[in-house]
Amino acid sequence: xxxxxxxxxxxxxxxxxxxxxxxxxxxxxxxxxxxxxxxxxxxxxxxxxxxxxxxxxxxxxxxxxxxxxxxxxxxxxxxxxxxxxxxxxxxxxxxxxxxxxxxxxxxxxxxxxxxxxxxxxxxxxxxxxxxxxxxxxxxxxxxxxxxxxxxxxxxxxxxxxxxxxxxxxxxxxxxxxxxxxxxxxxxxxxxxxxxxxxxxxxxxxxxxxxxxxxxxxxxxxxxxxxxxxxxxxxxxxxxxxxxxxxxxxxxxxxxxxxxxxxxxxx
Amino acid sequence: xxxxxxxxxxxxxxxxxxxxxxxxxxxxxxxxxxxxxxxxxxxxxxxxxxxxxxxxxxxxxxxxxxxxxxxxxxxxxxxxxxxxxxxxxxxxxxxxxxxxxxxxxxxxxxxxxxxxxxxxxxxxxxxxxxxxxxxxxxxxxxxxxxxxxxxxxxxxxxxxxxxxxxxxxxxxxxxxxxxxxxxxxxxxxxxxxxxxxxxxxxxxxxxxxxxxxxxxxxxxxxxxxxxxxxxxxxxxxxxxxxxxxxxxxxxxxxxxxxxxxxxxxxxxxxxxxxxxxxxxxxxxxxxxxxxxxxxxxxxxxxxxxxxxxxxxxxxxxxxxxxxxxxxxxxxxxxxxxxxxxxxxxxxxxxxxxx
Numbered sequence: 001x002x003x004x005x006x007x008x009x010x011x012x013x014x015x016x017x018x019x020x021x022x023x024x025x026x027x028x029x030x031x032x033x034x035x036x037x038x039x040x041x042x043x044x045x046x047x048x049x050x051x052x053x054x055x056x057x058x059x060x061x062x063x064x065x066x067x068x069x070x071x072x073x074x075x076x077x078x079x080x081x082x083x084x085x086x087x088x089x090x091x092x093x094x095x096x097x098x099x100x101x102x103x104x105x106x107x108x109x110x111x112x113x114x115x116x117x118x119x120x121x122x123x124x125x126x127x128x129x130x131x132x133x134x135x136x137x138x139x140x141x142x143x144x145x146x147x148x149x150x151x152x153x154x155x156x157x158x159x160x161x162x163x164x165x166x167x168x169x170x171x172x173x174x175x176x177x178x179x180x181x182x183x184x185x186x187x188x189x190x191x192x193x194x195x196x197x198x199x200x201x202x203x204x205x206x207x208x209x210x211x212x213x214x215x216x217x218x219x220x221x222x223x224x225x226x227x228x229x230x231x232x233x234x235x236x237x238x239x240x241x242x243x244x245x246x247x248x249x250x251x252x253x254x255x256x257x258x259x260x261x262x263x264x265x266x
Numbered sequence: 267x268x269x270x271x272x273x274x275x276x277x278x279x280x281x282x283x284x285x286x287x288x289x290x291x292x293x294x295x296x297x298x299x300x301x302x303x304x305x306x307x308x309x310x311x312x313x314x315x316x317x318x319x320x321x322x323x324x325x326x327x328x329x330x331x332x333x334x335x336x337x338x339x340x341x342x343x344x345x346x347x348x349x350x351x352x353x354x355x356x357x358x359x360x361x362x363x364x365x366x367x368x369x370x371x372x373x374x375x376x377x378x379x380x381x382x383x384x385x386x387x388x389x390x391x392x393x394x395x396x397x398x399x400x401x402x403x404x405x406x407x408x409x410x411x412x413x414x415x416x417x418x419x420x421x422x423x424x425x426x427x428x429x430x431x432x433x434x435x436x437x438x439x440x441x442x443x444x445x446x447x448x449x450x451x452x453x454x455x456x457x458x459x460x461x462x463x464x465x466x467x468x469x470x471x472x473x474x475x476x477x478x479x480x481x482x483x484x485x486x487x488x489x490x491x492x493x494x495x496x497x498x499x500x501x502x503x504x505x506x507x508x509x510x511x512x513x514x515x516x517x518x519x520x521x522x523x524x525x526x527x528x529x530x531x532x533x534x535x536x537x538x539x540x541x542x543x544x545x546x547x548x549x550x551x552x553x554x555x556x557x558x559x560x561x562x563x564x565x566x567x568x569x570x571x572x573x574x575x576x577x578x579x580x581x582x583x584x585x586x587x588x589x590x591x592x593x594x595x596x597x598x599x600x601x602x603x604x605x606x607x608x609x610x611x612x613x614x615x616x617x618x619x620x
Binding site: 252 | 275277385388389391392400401404412423425428430434476481482530533534540541546565584595596599603611614
């Protein structure tokens with residue numbers, strides 16, 4: 001039996017954000033949101049581990065009320081329960097304040113053997129919240145896992161393969177452990193109709209405020225964040241020539257060579 | 267007296283007097299004594315910042331049988347090298363290395379700690395910042411010192427569309443990971459002198475993770491690493507299988523200074539080694555010409571190559587986002603175009619050779 005907690009984030013689709021060349025800002029209107037892509041892999045891994053070892057999958061997220069949609073998807077995929085940590089006091093959280101809040105909620109959940117998170121988000125891409133939560137909880141952390149090699153529930157040990165810059169590390173960790181995973185580890189399943197219906201049932205998705213999670217107000221959100229964004233600059237993407245052709249292969253190859261000569265490559 | 271209400275106001279945190287904190291430290295990222303290049307890049311940047319502040323550069327060298335590396339670190343810009351050498355520290359481990367850092371920070375109170383944004387560097391950052399309840403900025407591409415004496419940590423966000431300036435005004439040390447290959451490696455100065463400080467720090471009593479094995483990426487003989495290539499030909503998921511990358515290597519062999527890269531999906535599929543991955547979770551490159559072959563152009567990919575001088579794309583989907591950032595685009599089947607391109611380039615080479 002494994003008690004599994006999966007951490008997910010509901011993020012805006014940064015690929016849909018366009019640059020407004022006049023106002024020099026990002027256009028956020030009309031941008032859809034989604035579950036942060038590697039977090040879907042984290043859910044999938046949680047479900048696979050449950051299928052193999054038995055147990056329960058609880059999905060935890062922190063964010064404003066619309067983030068509930070992400071938890072409905074997670075339940076639709078097969079998670080047992082979901083919790084959305086949502087409170088105005090959490091606004092402005094940096095990675096430390098986010099890790100603090102999530103670890104408090106996890107302590108409230110109580111029982112856990114493995115916590116799974118996506119390796120980083122597409123909107124902030126820090127990769128810091130997973131390790132932050134592990135550090136607050138004072139449990140083992142294994143980041144950038146691309147394969148779960150073994151979980152010995154009896155001995156309370158997990159063995160994981162990490163993908164690092166210069167190769168792979170095989171790491172053995174005591175349970176409970178927090179691992180982070182990327183999009184290559186598995187293929188997330190879709191949602192089922194029965195799952196979709198379950199997500200609508202009362203009590204399956206709970207909304208927690210800071211009191212419910214045991215979070216101190218003066219240590220949460222903006223107040224509990226050592227960092228602040230002093231300034232934001234928009235980066236105008238480099239101007240491109242955008243010469244696009246649709247030609248027969250012979251012609252296309254010749255055109256490519258011409259262009260390479262033009263820019264001094266050949 | 268002005269207090270920074272709102273930032274770091276949590277009463278559970280130990281108070282810090284920010285004026286006491288001195289020294290710009292660099293974490294020496296290495297595996298068994300083989301130092302990662304980003305370390306030298308950061309020593310250069312730390313030197314520049316320290317000179318501006320009238321401060322010293324500290325190098326933190328944790329490992330086993332690594333003391334001999336200290337001289338080189340001094341020649342690349344360090345004033346003090348803190349050496350923590352013990353058998354227990356032979357392998358990188360976030361818990362033991364984090365523990366050593368915390369002990370050192372308590373004793374020496376550094377102003378800032380710069381960590382190379384490798385996978386292990388990013389794994390380590392929180393192990394120092396969280397227990398000290400201080401700021402950690404991720405994946406920075408520039409550092410400055412502002413008029414209040416804070417370190418401005420500049421980093422791309424939302425897929426590289428904005429640059430955020432992060433500051434940690436009321437906590438110390440200011441900790442940041444920095445993207446590899448953004449800062450140049452400084453010139454080595456053989457005349458530089460510095461101090462080597464050996465510290466004996468006992469490991470924590472209980473360590474919850476253990477490295478069982480390290481499997482290094484296989485060396486590829488004679489092939490140019492992508493971060494050093496003038497032309498990068500990157501294959502994406504459209505390459506369909508590992509064998510098809512041979513075609514790209516053949517193409518690269520016909521263009522001077524060219525090498526082959528891969529998108530994340532191609533690497534995840536096992537077609538190319540991780541060391542050749544371009545993008546947000548791979549390497550950031552800026553070659554003279556970037557040729558994307560069968561790469562759709564996910565935003566995470568674009569973040570790693572958007573500053574290439576020229577971008578060329580070959581893709582059969584005219585709606586692929588890669589075309590939006592391309593100078594030259596060909597809508598067509600790569601499996602038809604690449605072989606002809608190879609044939610034509612070979613002709614040119616033969617003509618020039620004769």
